[in-house]
Amino acid sequence: MAFGVAVLGTGRIGGSYIDVVKKTPGADIKVVAEPGKDAAARWRSRHPGVDFVSDYREALERDDVDVVIGTLPHWLHYQAALDAAAAGTHIFMEKPLAAWAWQAEEMLAAARESGIKLMTAHTQRYFPAVKAMKDVVDRGDLGSVIMVYDMWHKPYVPYKRPEWMLDRERGGGMGQMDGTHQIDRLLWILGKEVATVSARQGQFTFPKSEHPAIDCDDTGMYFIRWKSGVVATVSRIAWERGATEYGGDWFFTRGMARFRLPYGGGDAPGLFIADTADGTWRRESVPARNSLVDEFTDFIESLERGDSDTPIPQVHGLNVLKVLEATEASARTGREVDLDS
Secondary structure, three states, X not given: OOEEEEEEOOOOOOOHXXXXXXXXXXXEEEEEEOOOHHHHHHHHHHOOOOEEEOOHHHHHOOOOOOEEEEOOXXXXXXXXXHHHHHOOOEEEEEOOOOXXXXXXXXXXXXXXXXXOOEEEEOHHHHOHHHHHHHHHHHHOOOOOEEEEEEEEEEEOOHHHOOHHXXXXXXXXXXXXXXXXXXXXXXXXXXXXXXEEEEEEEEOOOOOXXXXXXXXXXXXXXXXXXXXXXXXXXXXXXXXXXXXXXXXXXXXXXXXXXXXXXXXXXXXXXXXEEEOOOOOOOEEEOOOOOOHHHHHHHHHHHHHHHOOOOOOOOOOHHHHHHHHHHHHHHHHHHOOXXXXXX
């Protein structure tokens, strides 16, 4: 029997999840919740056999909905997850899990109490180039990881974004938008045992003195130290003028590797290895995949098996937010933050 699925919200990538569900074995799209009349009409015309409602709570009341996909604005994740847990539906929540770590803790507690699964959709770990980098690390062909440089430099264009994305209190800011992706990738590959975090971040490319409507960060640099001794620098900037660079450089005891991801320009996507004495890069073959379908299929299959946890561990979304908030605390105080304290 297929799991009945409701998609909550069609903004940004939300609407694409309708096709994702249709391509996922064991899942059946039942209803889409979208309050915007124009957006609802646009997606309804593409999917005439799918029901549409204006309030996500109507979707939660349906007997044929077993799973919800949350693609709502960040500040709405918290209440939507509590409502979905109370309704007894499994939750596949787009990253970040919530605007704040305390909200994520309450969401996870509600899921445990209701006996449902709540997974954060950190889709970038399903990107083929990122998976290939994890394979390099896990195989150990290049020896042990010494340090990592993860970067995402991209155009900002803030006034084409929804208003909430420019307000940190509602989960806006590029730390939430991009930093959580970068933290997720590092925690997935290097492990969750982070010891300390130092950071500088703020509103630099569109300063508040000139852009009072913006109240969130656009730029940040983190220095993260793992208990193992491995260190990583995270560099991110949403620029007004600049160039796009998106990926990670990894340094090992017996070589180097780097991956690049597509984002409106920059280097061609792929995985590159440098493991010889001649100082050159070798491009590795990376297969093309539909990462959204791969991730949601993993989630549905785990529900079918009755796994005790989800493919991305349920607590992972909270761990990402804890590191993110440590970067904000370090930037605010000018001090290193100890995550063990």
